[in-house]
Amino acid sequence: MVEREYYINSLKRSNYKITPQRITVIDYVKGHSPGHFTAEAIYNAIKSEEPTITLATVYNILKALQSAGTIHSLEVNGTTWFETNTKFHGNFVCDVCGNIYDLDIDEASLLEDVDRDGNEIKQASLILRGVCRSCRKKEADR
Numbered sequence: 001m002v003e004r005e006y007y008i009n010s011l012k013r014s015n016y017k018i019t020p021q022r023i024t025v026i027d028y029v030k031g032h033s034p035g036h037f038t039a040e041a042i043y044n045a046i047k048s049e050e051p052t053i054t055l056a057t058v059y060n061i062l063k064a065l066q067s068a069g070t071i072h073s074l075e076v077n078g079t080t081w082f083e084t085n086t087k088f089h090g091n092f093v094c095d096v097c098g099n100i101y102d103l104d105i106d107e108a109s110l111l112e113d114v115d116r117d118g119n120e121i122k123q124a125s126l127i128l129r130g131v132c133r134s135c136r137k138k139e140a141d142r
């Protein structure tokens with residue numbers, strides 16, 4: 001479990017002031033780790049606690065955490081998702097329930113395979129789509 005201090009320190013290193021709103025967003029991120037979340041989901045979850053916060057502010061805090069290297073973002077169907085798993089992995093998106101699952105994929109061997117013909121790939125982002133196990137089970141039980 002990553003401590004709140006880890007995220008706070010990363011913002012401080014990027015010269016962000018630590019405000020109560022930023023702490024509230026950090027607590028949400030920390031509480032949903034590991035997992036995938038959108039700025040909208042955070043905004044909806046915390047707006048009663050932080051009535052003056054805007055969606056744009058939540059988004060900016062997430063971008064700040066991302067530039068500090070503590071969270072990672074991915075695009076799925078035109079929506080930006082964030083996650084605390086910054087280690088290379090595949091994101092498996094279920095087209096039925098919309099959940100995103102992390103899959104362990106070895107980056108070094110993947111890059112080795114695609115580099116074979118002389119390209120030099122420096123970074124990869126992997127999104128896999130399909131139907132997740134629990135949706136398949138629900139389908140089978142029907």
Ligand SMILES: [Zn+2]
Nearest residue numbers: 094097132135
């Ligand atoms: Zn599913």
Ligand SMILES: [Zn+2]
Nearest residue numbers: 083085091102
């Ligand atoms: Zn992920």
